[in-house]
Amino acid sequence: MSPPRSPLQEADRRALLGLARRAIVEAVFQRRLPGLTPLTGPLAEPCGAFVTLHHQGRLCGCIGQVAASEPLADTVVRCAIGAAMDDPRFRPLRFEELGELEIQISVLSPLEPIEPLAVEVGRQGLVFALGDRRGVLLPQVAVEHQWTRERFLEETCAKAGLQPDAWKDPGARLWAFTAEVFSEADFAAPWQVSAH
Numbered sequence: 001m002s003p004p005r006s007p008l009q010e011a012d013r014r015a016l017l018g019l020a021r022r023a024i025v026e027a028v029f030q031r032r033l034p035g036l037t038p039l040t041g042p043l044a045e046p047c048g049a050f051v052t053l054h055h056q057g058r059l060c061g062c063i064g065q066v067a068a069s070e071p072l073a074d075t076v077v078r079c080a081i082g083a084a085m086d087d088p089r090f091r092p093l094r095f096e097e098l099g100e101l102e103i104q105i106s107v108l109s110p111l112e113p114i115e116p117l118a119v120e121v122g123r124q125g126l127v128f129a130l131g132d133r134r135g136v137l138l139p140q141v142a143v144e145h146q147w148t149r150e151r152f153l154e155e156t157c158a159k160a161g162l163q164p165d166a167w168k169d170p171g172a173r174l175w176a177f178t179a180e181v182f183s184e185a186d187f188a189a190p191w192q193v194s195a196h
Helices: 010-030 072-085 095-100 139-145 149-159 164-168
Strands: 049-055 058-065 101-108 125-130 133-137 173-177 179-183
Touching: 010 072, 010 095, 010 101, 010 179, 049 072, 058 072, 058 101, 072 101, 095 101, 125 149, 125 164, 133 149, 139 149, 139 179, 149 164
Parallel strands: none
Antiparallel strands: 049 058, 049 101, 101 179, 125 133, 125 173
């Protein structure tokens, strides 16, 4: 694996969480993207990210972009709105749920090809591809479910809509990434919900 990018500063983490919440509030109230302020530093660098939403402790949306094709701040805003409004597994978020919503952001490292036996549970997330099917799981998912390496591989295949043992197929491709994960719960300051 290539060396990890420098961790974000606390101010950068807070800024990303604030952008994500503002984007969700504006999407729920006005069904539009918020205007983005030009940013500098790490938030302006192209980077992949996932935004995961929990309401009253239950998953209610998770959308991400693995490829580092746009600035990190833009990626987080788009993924936050997608997680709140467009995750096909859940209905769109409602106004009354915003007060008990917790936002978690995973900032991804670049993808690196990896062999199945080299996968480290809890350290790496996985991207699996076979033919036109593709599945992605974040590193924290395996930890939350206490999966073994083999189970993690199987679940990533299942996420792609394939049989659990598809990772053994000679045509399968596997990549790993690390994630810098943080959420609103990491900070003591309360997160305000505003209609403006």
